[in-house]
Amino acid sequence: MSILILAxxxxxxLRAATASVVTAxxxxxxxxxxxxxxxxxxxxxxxxxxxEGVDKVLVCEDxxxxxxLAENLSALVVKHAAxxxxxxxxxxxxxxxxxxxxxxxxxxxxxxxxxxIKSDDTFVRPIYAGNALATVKSxxxxxxxxxxxxxxxxxxEGAASAAIEAIDRAETDAGxxxxxxxxxxxxxxxxxxxxxxVSGGRGMQNGENFSMLDDIAGKLNAAVGASRAAxxxxxxxNEYQVGQTGKVVAPNxxxxxxxxxxxxxLAGMKDSxxxxxxxxxxxxxxFQVADYGLVADLFDALPELxxxxxxx
Amino acid sequence: xxxxxxxxxxxxxNVKARVKAxxxxxxxxxxxxxxxxxxxxxVEEALRLKEAGHxxxxxxxxxxxxxxxxxxRTALAMGADRGILIETDERHEPLGIAKLFKHVxxxxxxxxxxxxxQAIDDDANQTGQMLSALTGMNQATFxxxxxVDGDHLKVTREVDAGLESIRVALPAIVTADLxxxxxxxxxxxxxxxxxxxxxxxxxxxxxxxNVASGLSVVEVNEPPKRDAGVIVGxxxxxxxxxxNEAKVIH
Numbered sequence: 085m086s087i088l089i090l091a092x093x094x095x096x097x098l099r100a101a102t103a104s105v106v107t108a109x110x111x112x113x114x115x116x117x118x119x120x121x122x123x124x125x126x127x128x129x130x131x132x133x134x135x136e137g138v139d140k141v142l143v144c145e146d147x148x149x150x151x152x153l154a155e156n157l158s159a160l161v162v163k164h165a166a167x168x169x170x171x172x173x174x175x176x177x178x179x180x181x182x183x184x185x186x187x188x189x190x191x192x193x194x195x196x197x198x199x200x201i202k203s204d205d206t207f208v209r210p211i212y213a214g215n216a217l218a219t220v221k222s223x224x225x226x227x228x229x230x231x232x233x234x235x236x237x238x239x240x241e242g243a244a245s246a247a248i249e250a251i252d253r254a255e256t257d258a259g260x261x262x263x264x265x266x267x268x269x270x271x272x273x274x275x276x277x278x279x280x281x282v283s284g285g286r287g288m289q290n291g292e293n294f295s296m297l298d299d300i301a302g303k304l305n306a307a308v309g310a311s312r313a314a315x316x317x318x319x320x321x322n323e324y325q326v327g328q329t330g331k332v333v334a335p336n337x338x339x340x341x342x343x344x345x346x347x348x349x350l351a352g353m354k355d356s357x358x359x360x361x362x363x364x365x366x367x368x369x370x371f372q373v374a375d376y377g378l379v380a381d382l383f384d385a386l387p388e389l390x391x392x393x394x395x396x
Numbered sequence: 397x398x399x400x401x402x403x404x405x406x407x408x409x410n411v412k413a414r415v416k417a418x419x420x421x422x423x424x425x426x427x428x429x430x431x432x433x434x435x436x437x438x439v440e441e442a443l444r445l446k447e448a449g450h451x452x453x454x455x456x457x458x459x460x461x462x463x464x465x466x467x468x469r470t471a472l473a474m475g476a477d478r479g480i481l482i483e484t485d486e487r488h489e490p491l492g493i494a495k496l497f498k499h500v501x502x503x504x505x506x507x508x509x510x511x512x513x514q515a516i517d518d519d520a521n522q523t524g525q526m527l528s529a530l531t532g533m534n535q536a537t538f539x540x541x542x543x544v545d546g547d548h549l550k551v552t553r554e555v556d557a558g559l560e561s562i563r564v565a566l567p568a569i570v571t572a573d574l575x576x577x578x579x580x581x582x583x584x585x586x587x588x589x590x591x592x593x594x595x596x597x598x599x600x601x602x603x604x605x606n607v608a609s610g611l612s613v614v615e616v617n618e619p620p621k622r623d624a625g626v627i628v629g630x631x632x633x634x635x636x637x638x639x640n641e642a643k644v645i646h
Contacts, residue, residue: 193490267557322574
């Protein structure tokens, strides 16, 4: 068996999700090859080669892969997929954009968002917003899989370095072009890979009040998230959204403030190690999944919490 | 141009999914079913593009049991022009669904296909991308804004770090994210009118499309339950527990 992983990188760094996909690949077993495509990817490739479990790094340095255009990346993966038993991508926005194309071009079913590996052909994936877990078995010659990064610890960097090999580019698609991007500028850790996440819901009342969460997040080196209700109400942009329709997070500590705990929100955070809920409604469903609950008005509790963290 | 929109009949998003006792799937008998919420957004976007003069017909396609006709009628009541149901009682993987969509695309030649980014039952998030790969039409997934620019679309997409915009040539495939629009409610007179709009039913076997899949569901289980936690009395107690019991902050 051999496994091809499409690496994700940004600003000269591998995304943490890719290191988690490497761990998933080592659980399946066999040779693990990491494909790094883009421009100026020398440093990223060298770093990828040191990840424990990676046997080879395939590099395609080409402007066609500067932006993560799905048409071009899927063509590249398919061009080089012939000898592999598995093709793995992270189930990130970028990975989800590409994975199904690779599967369709290989005429096999895609397997979305796996959270557990039972064997080399049997996997577990959440369905119905995590309200059920489906065990699925693939008889396809190539298994094309999206891996939920939070379900696997990232592979550490090791002492040894795998071989790095340049590969050919594939045909590119003239029908699609990158125009621009508006990325949220934040010094905070990225939501899906942060150790601690502080999230606010409709109880925050408005966008300005999220500065109270920013303050606490700053003291804990945490990322700030939000419920769909808070996003729908326009308090914060969509990239803050944690839940079935947003991001899935599983930090060591998830602090839910003014979040009632709708099913769709729980689907995005219930695998967090420790969950804390602060809500003035003691009947809020969030308390059913919280390890520590505090029934309090968040406008009293947050300043107190901020002061208590300073005192630590 | 024509716009083709996909709609799927799924367990209503307000109903909690319950795993069947024999672990074969989710209990769908005698529960409320509705149009997949992302598909409502897709229908709305198609209607807005038509109302803005960019399209002259909105065709709604559903693939599912005979009851999916109700879902198509809902879209017709919102304002779509005609419906197509590919009737099947089997559950198909996104690859089979994408091949059936391609069958209709080949016949209807739409200038644009709009789908929801994912259905809230299987949460697969695959069909739009697969249809793009199979047809060669470009894809613009997770769209939060769609602008027509001659024979191209400029689409703003939700990505993990914020927003990205891309330009794709028409014909193209767009998948709708949550913030693309707020779908309208169908008004009563339109619900009555929708009953008279054309709805073609095609048996899946008559399409000649091979919908076989290499993926099978072995079993479906309840997720593990989290143990109930404790209610703390004060912020001070909370911070103490997090520092000294859970040891998740310093």
